[in-house]
Amino acid sequence: MELQQLVTDVHEILAANGDYTNLSDAAVYQPSIQVDRKNVYFILHEANGKQVAKSLVVYEDRAQVADFDARESVQDANKTLVVGDLNETNWHALVKRFAWVKPTSRHGYKYTFGLGDRLGNASNAHLRLFKGRGIMPVLAQQSIRELLLTNRTETDVVLDAGWAVFEEGYTDGWAADGDHVKNPHEVDYAVKAGCSMITLDCTEKIHNEIADLSDDELDAKFNALDVDLVKYFNETYLDKDFQISDQASVHFSKKDVEQSVLIFFGAVEYAEFIYHKFVVPYNLDFEISMDETIVPTTPANHYFFANELHRKGITPETLAPKFYGEFQKAIDYIGDIDRFEREYVVHEAIAEHFGYKLSIHSGSDKLSVYEIIGRLSKEHGWHVKTAGTNWLEALRVIAHVDPKLMVELYKFSYDNLDDVKAFYVFNAQTDGTAPKPETINTDNVMTLLSDDDARQVLHTMYGSILNLQKSYRYVYRDRFFKILKDHQALYDKYLNAHIAEHLDLLQGLAKTKAEVQAKYEPTIQ
Numbered sequence: 277m278e279l280q281q282l283v284t285d286v287h288e289i290l291a292a293n294g295d296y297t298n299l300s301d302a303a304v305y306q307p308s309i310q311v312d313r314k315n316v317y318f319i320l321h322e323a324n325g326k327q328v329a330k331s332l333v334v335y336e337d338r339a340q341v342a343d344f345d346a347r348e349s350v351q352d353a354n355k356t357l358v359v360g361d362l363n364e365t366n367w368h369a370l371v372k373r374f375a376w377v378k379p380t381s382r383h384g385y386k387y388t389f390g391l392g393d394r395l396g397n398a399s400n401a402h403l404r405l406f407k408g409r410g411i412m413p414v415l416a417q418q419s420i421r422e423l424l425l426t427n428r429t430e431t432d433v434v435l436d437a438g439w440a441v442f443e444e445g446y447t448d449g450w451a452a453d454g455d456h457v458k459n460p461h462e463v464d465y466a467v468k469a470g471c472s473m474i475t476l477d478c479t480e481k482i483h484n485e486i487a488d489l490s491d492d493e494l495d496a497k498f499n500a501l502d503v504d505l506v507k508y509f510n511e512t513y514l515d516k517d518f519q520i521s522d523q524a525s526v527h528f529s530k531k532d533v534e535q536s537v538l539i540f541f542g543a544v545e546y547a548e549f550i551y552h553k554f555v556v557p558y559n560l561d562f563e564i565s566m567d568e569t570i571v572p573t574t575p576a577n578h579y580f581f582a583n584e585l586h587r588k589g590i591t592p593e594t595l596a597p598k599f600y601g602e603f604q605k606a607i608d609y610i611g612d613i614d615r616f617e618r619e620y621v622v623h624e625a626i627a628e629h630f631g632y633k634l635s636i637h638s639g640s641d642k643l644s645v646y647e648i649i650g651r652l653s654k655e656h657g658w659h660v661k662t663a664g665t666n667w668l669e670a671l672r673v674i675a676h677v678d679p680k681l682m683v684e685l686y687k688f689s690y691d692n693l694d695d696v697k698a699f700y701v702f703n704a705q706t707d708g709t710a711p712k713p714e715t716i717n718t719d720n721v722m723t724l725l726s727d728d729d730a731r732q733v734l735h736t737m738y739g740s741i742l743n744l745q746k747s748y749r750y751v752y753r754d755r756f757f758k759i760l761k762d763h764q765a766l767y768d769k770y771l772n773a774h775i776a777e778h779l780d781l782l783q784g785l786a787k788t789k790a791e792v793q794a795k796y797e798p799t800i801q
């Protein structure tokens with residue numbers, strides 16, 4: 277783009293007095309335009325084959341503009357216009373000028389939604405869907421596991437999301453979640469990369485093996501604790517009933533007390549350690565997760581955990597119990613929905629009593645329980661986390677554009693599923709009911725995206741697909757990303773239709789899974 281044309285664009289923007297609907301240069305991406313006094317900022321979209329080349333354009337006083345890493349520049353009276361890349365230096369320079377470009381705490385936002393983007397190009401679509409929806413997007417949300425499997429850094433994740441925020445002019449607030457961090461160096465890494473929130477995964481501090489002890493073994497182990505601890509726990513909880521709300525109460529039997537202490541108290545102490553070492557000093561938005569443990573979090577366990585945190589003066593922003601039933605990757609809820617609702621009432625009451633919101637992990641595709649969650653948490657708020665479902669919508673693009681490649685990706689994933697045994701646990705891994713690759717062809721490949729077992733296979737094999745190399749060359753990664761970027765509009769459409777199904781149910785705009793599928797599924801065929 278000619279620099280003089282950009283100077284003309286700037287003058288037209290300054291003269292437009294905020295009405296940018298009829299700018300003469302279509303390359304100026306209108307949602308990104310920011311005017312601060314006589315300074316102008318925007319993203320330039322230039323066609324690059326089927327893709328869009330993006331540049332930052334800044335028009336500022338000469339002294340200020342030195343903050344930016346300029347590829348080229350031109351003087352205009354006492355101003356300088358620079359053109360630069362969407363890189364780390366330029367993002368931080370924008371953050372100095374516009375606070376909303378930086379991630380912030382979810383505190384004060386009633387409804388918040390995690391939009392984990394394993395590829396780094398879903399956030400623009402997500403933001404266009406979330407604008408005006410009344411839900412705060414946690415755009416940057418990748419677990420350490422996802423970072424390892426995708427060879428991305430936390431900084432990559434924050435920047436990919438942060439540039440989308442500026443580009444879409446999303447000024448309502450967004451968050452960056454250092455997800456499933458388990459130890460001080462992972463927490464420190466997430467904080468220093470600019471995450472506004474951490475999700476402390478307590479899995480390794482939760483003693484699932486206790487659940488297998490006999491009553492006598494449990495009793496012996498509990499009574500082997502320091503006498504003052506045994507005394508405190510028994511006096512505080514044993515045979516006690518806690519009326520939490522009109523609808524919810526929790527009773528502690530001897531077994532409830534002993535299991536809650538021996539399974540969870542170590543995690544309470546660890547959360548306290550991380551809280552004082554990081555959450556307070558860095559003023560972090562704090563989530564505690566126990567959703568990936570083997571033992572479900574009973575209401576008694578949850579009350580115990582929350583009460584012990586409260587006794588230590590700790591109130592997280594959100595807490596993720598492991599609910600009754602199964603929240604497996606990429607598929608709907610598995611379990612007795614009535615029992616889920618009965619127990620959810622108690623979990624929600626506990627969260628309200630102690631002043632935090634429930635967090636729903638593996639929140640993708642749980643269309644059968646969103647109405648319950650949205651209804652029961654409507655007054656107090658909810659946090660729902662998705663990630664892999666956005667990856668699956670990228671695969672839907674591949675299946676639509678290059679069915680032959682998708683057949684190959686599925687066969688590779690099916691044949692190498694052991695790659696993810698150490699990372700994920702799901703039914704399709706064990707029960708062998710996923711479609712056999714020999715039954716999949718270019719005519720039926722799209723059906724993989726609606727088959728539960730195939731979805732789980734594809735949902736978890738993202739790292740293996742993206743990183744497979746032969747003779748030092750990526751087998752799939754380059755082809756994958758070229759197709760996706762050549763068809764960004766199709767990806768955006770798929771993403772928004774699929775996530776809208778989630779939001780409509782959570783926000784009570786629809787009551788059933790069938791309703792939202794009838795509304796949105798036809799748009800993604």
Ligand SMILES: O=C(O)[C@@H](O)[C@H](O)[C@H](O)C(=O)CO
Nearest residue numbers: 419421637638639661662663
């Ligand atoms: O796959 C992952 O590691 C993450 O997406 C993680 O599961 C995340 O916390 C989540 O629950 C998203 O649904």
